[in-house]
Amino acid sequence: MICIRYFIMLFLKLFLLFSLCSFTFSHDADFNPHLLPRPLIIQPEDIETQYEKFDDELNLHCTSWRFSVEANNLSPWKTIPEECLGYVKEYMIGRGYKLDLERVSSEAGVYAKNLELSGDGKDVWIFDIDETLLSNLPYYIEHGYGLEIFDPIEFDKWVQKGMAPAIEPSLKLYEKILDLGFKVFLLTGRNEKLKSITIENLTKAGFRRWDKLILRDSEQHGKLAVVFKSEKRGEMVEEGYRIVGNSGDQWSDLLGSDPSRRSFKLPNPMYYIP
Amino acid sequence: MICIRYFIMLFLKLFLLFSLCSFTFSHDADFNPHLLPRPLIIQPEDIETQYEKFDDELNLHCTSWRFSVEANNLSPWKTIPEECLGYVKEYMIGRGYKLDLERVSSEAGVYAKNLELSGDGKDVWIFDIDETLLSNLPYYIEHGYGLEIFDPIEFDKWVQKGMAPAIEPSLKLYEKILDLGFKVFLLTGRNEKLKSITIENLTKAGFRRWDKLILRDSEQHGKLAVVFKSEKRGEMVEEGYRIVGNSGDQWSDLLGSDPSRRSFKLPNPMYYIP
Numbered sequence: 235m236i237c238i239r240y241f242i243m244l245f246l247k248l249f250l251l252f253s254l255c256s257f258t259f260s261h262d263a264d265f266n267p268h269l270l271p272r273p274l275i276i277q278p279e280d281i282e283t284q285y286e287k288f289d290d291e292l293n294l295h296c297t298s299w300r301f302s303v304e305a306n307n308l309s310p311w312k313t314i315p316e317e318c319l320g321y322v323k324e325y326m327i328g329r330g331y332k333l334d335l336e337r338v339s340s341e342a343g344v345y346a347k348n349l350e351l352s353g354d355g356k357d358v359w360i361f362d363i364d365e366t367l368l369s370n371l372p373y374y375i376e377h378g379y380g381l382e383i384f385d386p387i388e389f390d391k392w393v394q395k396g397m398a399p400a401i402e403p404s405l406k407l408y409e410k411i412l413d414l415g416f417k418v419f420l421l422t423g424r425n426e427k428l429k430s431i432t433i434e435n436l437t438k439a440g441f442r443r444w445d446k447l448i449l450r451d452s453e454q455h456g457k458l459a460v461v462f463k464s465e466k467r468g469e470m471v472e473e474g475y476r477i478v479g480n481s482g483d484q485w486s487d488l489l490g491s492d493p494s495r496r497s498f499k500l501p502n503p504m505y506y507i508p
Numbered sequence: 509m510i511c512i513r514y515f516i517m518l519f520l521k522l523f524l525l526f527s528l529c530s531f532t533f534s535h536d537a538d539f540n541p542h543l544l545p546r547p548l549i550i551q552p553e554d555i556e557t558q559y560e561k562f563d564d565e566l567n568l569h570c571t572s573w574r575f576s577v578e579a580n581n582l583s584p585w586k587t588i589p590e591e592c593l594g595y596v597k598e599y600m601i602g603r604g605y606k607l608d609l610e611r612v613s614s615e616a617g618v619y620a621k622n623l624e625l626s627g628d629g630k631d632v633w634i635f636d637i638d639e640t641l642l643s644n645l646p647y648y649i650e651h652g653y654g655l656e657i658f659d660p661i662e663f664d665k666w667v668q669k670g671m672a673p674a675i676e677p678s679l680k681l682y683e684k685i686l687d688l689g690f691k692v693f694l695l696t697g698r699n700e701k702l703k704s705i706t707i708e709n710l711t712k713a714g715f716r717r718w719d720k721l722i723l724r725d726s727e728q729h730g731k732l733a734v735v736f737k738s739e740k741r742g743e744m745v746e747e748g749y750r751i752v753g754n755s756g757d758q759w760s761d762l763l764g765s766d767p768s769r770r771s772f773k774l775p776n777p778m779y780y781i782p
Contacts, residue, residue, distance in 0.1 A: 294603055294604060294607055295607070297571070297604070298604070298607040298608050298611050299611070300575075301574075301575070301578055301608055301611075301775065302608070302611050302612065302615065304575055304578055304579045305578045305579065305612075305773040305775075306771070306773065307611070307612050307615050307616075307772055307773055308615060309618065309619060329568055330571070333568055333569070333572045334572050334576070337572050337576050337581070338576065338579075338581050341576065341581050341582060341583065342581075344583065345583065497580070499579040499580065499581055501575065501579075
């Protein structure tokens with residue numbers, strides 16, 4: 235339905251452009267607006283208003299969808315809604331994503347600064363990697379911002395390049411967490427066989443050190459991320475660690491058993507991992 | 509900072525209005541646009557553009573704030589940001605809030621419909637009351653949409669009227685949950701002494717029956733909502749119930765121990781309960 239409306243609006247927009255052009259070209263030195271037939275002036279405005287209305291409606295619809303993603307209200311989903319491609323693109327490469335990343339990083343930073351460390355080296359901050367420390371946005375720009383169904387072979391090729399840039403606000407938080415004296419554990423759904431390229435990529439992106447890097451080995455293959463990550467947190471707690479902070483872009487990074495004292499959900503409207 | 513910018517923009521807006529009025533009043537039969545000094549035409553457009561830019565910036569800022577609320581990234585907060593009053597107002601009384609409520613209700617409905625009931629009458633759906641089943645929006649409209657610090661005495665007077673309307677999409681979900689055969693438990697932070705007015709209000713608003721109504725008694729007074737609600741869920745589990753769904757507008761309704769199999773976070777940018 236929305237797709238059809240989209241095309242109608244595209245047609246109306248072209249018509250509007252055409253009308254405005256005729257209007258511009260007819261505007262010479264002897265131009266007298268009172269001699270022009272009224273509809274030529276009024277119609278394009280009506281279309282513009284209608285176009286804006288449709289834009290507003292689509293914006294509301296996609297904002298509502300994004301809210302339900304970030305509040306974890308949706309059932310598992312495989313691709314973004316087709317009609318929200320423009321919205322997600324604008325959010326991801328515009329200022330929206332950057333602003334949201336900066337806010338979550340600064341909120342986490344304030345919380346971390348006010349925490350009292352126990353001094354026994356057992357206070358841990360967990361970071362996820364993809365879309366938390368490293369950005370795969372260059373890959374998703376080439377693959378429809380989540381509109382294409384996830385292709386593990388293509389994505390693997392991208393990961394193997396080791397070219398994912400740092401998410402700058404996360405790097406800033408990361409530095410702060412290290413400087414404050416927390417232990418930093420990286421907990422990722424990436425496969426163990428990607429260990430060396432992951433280390434290379436992290437280092438190149440500016441993440442200078444960590445205390446543990448936990449990847450998914452063959453044993454944990456096939457487990458849901460939320461189960462795998464809960465189990466790993468459970469092991470940390472058993473080893474006497476206190477998980478005081480956890481940063482991740484998926485709810486499956488944050489929910490489950492042995493949750494962190496506080497969790498920070500980074501924005502990600504492009505994909506969902508259960 | 510933003511406040512000062514707000515006032516500057518207000519001034520520019522007034523100036524724009526004034527300029528446009530002069531322009532309109534000077535537009536008589538002998539009007540020739542080429543004789544007008546250029547700045548009179550160009551300046552208002554510049555101001556309009558600047559005004560739109562500022563509006564966009566404020567909108568981005570407040571959207572980012574709202575997402576951090578709904579993703580539970582913020583430290584406990586007492587009032588909404590002053591500069592976001594207009595944004596929150598527009599969201600609450602415009603289409604945004606309604607759309608978000610409808611989406612969370614329909615997502616929960618689809619999930620509920622696909623659940624297989626055990627048939628032993630032990631499958632429970634928990635509903636919070638305020639801003640989940642009943643709307644206090646009429647009160648908050650009179651009290652700055654969360655800009656005023658919460659006044660328990662004033663709010664109590666409002667509750668005592670028993671006039672809170674149903675949140676329509678929640679009522680629709682509620683009916684469906686009852687029809688599907690779930691047990692419905694209402695779990696609210698409201699004080700036990702508000703029991704009869706709460707029953708009266710719920711009934712008047714169309715909530716026709718429930719299996720348990722759990723309020724906060726004097727013993728639980730002073731406990732954080734997240735602790736009180738976790739304890740109550742714990743008791744349900746001990747009694748052999750399976751909590752399969754939980755609807756609430758606060759993360760303190762949904763997080764903590766013995767969480768529901770799936771939780772549904774209703775939007776609420778007006779207040780925060782820890």
